[in-house]
Amino acid sequence: MKELTIISGKGGTGKTSVTAAFAFLAANRVVVDADVDAANLFLTLPHTTIQKENFLGGRLAEIDPVICTECGECLERCQFDAISTDFIVDAIACEGCGVCVHYCPMDAITFEQQTCGERFLSTTPNGPMVHAKLGIAQENSGMLVSQLRQQAREIAKENDIPMIIVDGPPGIGCPVIASITNADGVLIVTEPSMSGMHDMERVKRLADQMRVPAFLCINKADLNQEKADLMKEFARENNIKFAGEIPFDREVTASMNAGKSLVEFSQGPASKAVQNVWKNVTSYINDTMNRLI
Amino acid sequence: MIVTIASGKGGTGKTTVTVNLAACAPGAGVQVFDCDVEEPNSHIFLKPENCSKEPISTMVPEVDMDKCTLCKACEKICQFSAITTIAKKVMTFPEMCHSCRGCEMVCPENAITASSRVLGDLIQGTNSAGIPLTWGELRVGEAMSPPLIEKVKARINPKAISFVDGPPGTSCPAVAALRHSDFALLVAEPTPFGLNDLALTVEALKKLDVPMAIVINRDDGKSRVIDDYAAREGIEILARLPFTREAAAVCSKGLLLVDEIPEMRLRFTELFSTLMEKADKGGERK
Amino acid sequence: MKIAVSSSGNTLESDIDPRFGRAMNFIIINTETMAFEIKENTQNLNLPQGAGIQAGKTVADLEVEAVITGNCGPKAFNVLEAAGVKVITGISGTVKDAVEKLNTGSLAYAGGPNVEGHWV
Structure with a gap:
């Protein structure tokens, strides 16, 4: 081959x-x-597409505003300017490193693997x-x-x-x-x-x-x-x-x-x-x- | 004001659009930033002189094994498998590292310090017409271009008129170039491929909340695919540049269309003033 | 000797998985008795990056002396080398055939990776 x-x-x-x-x-x-x-x-x-599958990529941090106390720990540690001053994660800037997740004293940040696209198998x-x-x-x-x-x-x-x-x-x-x-x-x-x-x-x-x-x-x-x-x-x-x-x-x-x-x-x-x-x-x-x- | 050409x-x-727009407005204080760091080409056309070059690096960890107690805290925090303990050693894989500094922060023994790894070069120069050009050149074999793109963009003076030549695509490098732009000028060719990829970029720009307009390049006067799409999406078409063998030959020699073809100078001068008008309004809207 | 073989199945008749980092399973075998157990590699299969590094650690933690696989990239090779695990690359066919060849001394240990890294 x-x-x-x-x-x-x-x-x-x-x-x-x-x-x-x-x-x-x-x-x-x-x-x-x-x-x-x-x-x-x-x-x-x-072509005719015969199979479709989601493609999972890296993880994304998300802050739960209900739990967050706005202590600023995440903001200070993020190297990618991905967290705004009102504690919202910019999904595009987030690198998926998990540093904010590790350091959040309230465990207010979730960190799930993201669907980044779709894969196809087609016949031609x-x-x-x-x-x-x-x-x-x-x-x-x-x-x-x-x-x-x-x-x-x-x-x-x-x-x-x-x-x-x-x-x-x-x-x-x-x-x-x-x-x-x-x-x-x-x-x-x-x-x-x-x-x-x-x-x-x-x-x-x-x-x-x-x-x-x-x-x-x-x-x-x-x-x-x-x-x-x-x-x-x-x-x-x-x-x-x-x-x-x-x-x-x-x-x-x-x-x-x-x-x-x-x-x-x-x-x-x-x-x-x-x-x-x-x-x-x-x-x-x-x-x-x-x-x- | 930052205008990204995408x-x-x-x-x-x-x-072609970036360098000719910049070259038709001498005295306007335009600066050019080539963010297509994988394959930068603007310098071929603008011909900057007396260029300065500096290596650009990114942070990677260095471990002091005398202090390390093999607690594995660094390994646990790293999402990228860039640092790992094996057989009483800590191994690092610098090319996997995203420079988040998590390992450095988490190490209880302060055994990890920031070292650096060269990604490529940042080059600056000004051409004989007084146009300053800044560009990045990714080291061949290096996978990560966004940090280098960020470094090129960090040189932008927001008060000047900055033209950013972006990389193709819609994934991380293209987005890194487009982020924080005040306006995007989309160069599209009227073919099915051109339309498909234009639509992807428009989606990205909507996500990034950047106002935009279109230039049709290699217009054959026949295909209306881009016109129809632009009408549907409510995006303005600022100019149409025809395909001519003459223009293709000028570009292939690394020359500027506005210097070689008088009609092109007219078209680009007109495009420049329309663009400035639109971009000003776009900036206000933001 | 205790060794790990990357495999796409879970018996000695299964094929060797040409991938090391993203192998389906590792078959951990005692080459004298042919007794074996299965170590699943599912957690590394879907890793965004660093599958070779993690798989290297997985088998090193099982204290095997050698690994038989198809393709081994530079990062996995470095991890295995650091752990003192010897690597045999470029092998295809069934797990059993490979172990028998190893026992007769007809397999050579690799001095380095046999493929480039996948960068992801």
Whole structure:
């Protein structure tokens, strides 16, 4: 079983469109939407949700105003400015550390585990999709990503599915780390710009730290071919396998508007290019060592 | 006044809008704060000079084993498994620590003191047009960005006009950037992805009680998804920026639209004054 | 020797759970007699973070000499190492097969974690 995570560093480079195309091209796969705080994959994949589960995250302090004597102990100890001067906990600022709970002389503070979102299992034409919706302003997105990947692995193992494709979140923080740890390969989808270059370098360093082999795809390459060529050179010098470039093509947005994956919707230049990227990526990832049992 | 530029979806043009708005109003005293600390990009466009850099750290516990009696009080209070006793030793896991200082407070022997762990850098500089930029750069491999975002925001002078370039998404980093803003300018692209993520951000802003308006970026003149949504929600659309290959090429080179394309300067100047008007009113309402 | 094996079931025929921190159960076995008992790991399964650390403490408190599992991350490995528990990673198949292999000396102790931490 192989697991490929698609990341970008910079947002909006076309990660999800590429993932949706891969999910359509792979004959037998589990696809995971790990961009849990702005999930989009479900918008391009026809699916039927067959299972829903609440996702429990960290705890939240709540002060019972009837018991509270407003002694100020909690206010003084909270490091997150989460308690107002009229002794109401700001649920967004509360880190769930429990220090106020421990020190409240009246035991006026409850500390329950919170429902932070929902996890879904859906069926799609080429296999299951595991996705989620993180509640607004919720924490623990990294944990949710880990749970989704875990579930995808279990499904893949049970049903003998050879491939897991993960649509990763932007950035390099907690949920990104959670979506690439122990993956067999990451495909970095970038765009030929100063920002794209800057962010690609950072995301590549992260992949190196996590010891995950990296592949590169340059989207909208013709918008700045010069920059795209520099990126290819960077890939050569930094042990990144180049998986191909995709030209700017209005069909990409059109396919999104139609709620379909690009390869299903169009046979234009971008569609052909992404099929070539998929061919290269599958051959690269099958060359990697099996990391997990 | 703090105006945060946000989007939900990544790559809709938050940074483009932030830096061009700032650059079209020289003399207005605008300061820019890039809170997308995972992937900061504003400096690429604003090109600040003579930058100063300082490491930003967060508190983590350090245990004096000579004083420790292995009472496990620290282990019990820690919600994050960042400190634990095992085989007559106290182990700490700094990357799990949320810096709540519970262990330090609870230790009966005063064996725990505050040490620090570097999260990233805070960088400040001013460009040739006199625009000051402050940004954070998260250390690669570091999971926790909100404390660094808070440190960047701590540099905001509330009396000046501050533009905050936020990270994408709607979870902790995005919320950390949006909290305590006087106004939010949402940059949205007219696609199903753009709409879906815009709606999530609007929900977050309602929770945070921050007034907002929308800029449509890469407007193709056809799709009305954002217009329809904005009308339903009663959110004003302040500007529409068209997609042109020329604009995309300027941005890809790390240049400012307002410097390269005269029409863009007009549009951004107009947007700046409308935005200031709205944000002033929004501030009053609050 | 008393050892702990991460398992997705509760018999010697059960599969080894590839996860250590979030394993379903630990089967605590006397490798000479094959007598065993079950230590449930449910309290760690649903922990927001630090499951590896807590699971490491759970088995260390049972005073086992070694752990057999699939994947062990750096934090759990450090805890086990600090407690003097040896770790064998990368093992799949049934619990019984693994113990028999251990008895014939065909399993090697790991010098470090075999996977990255999960950060949660």
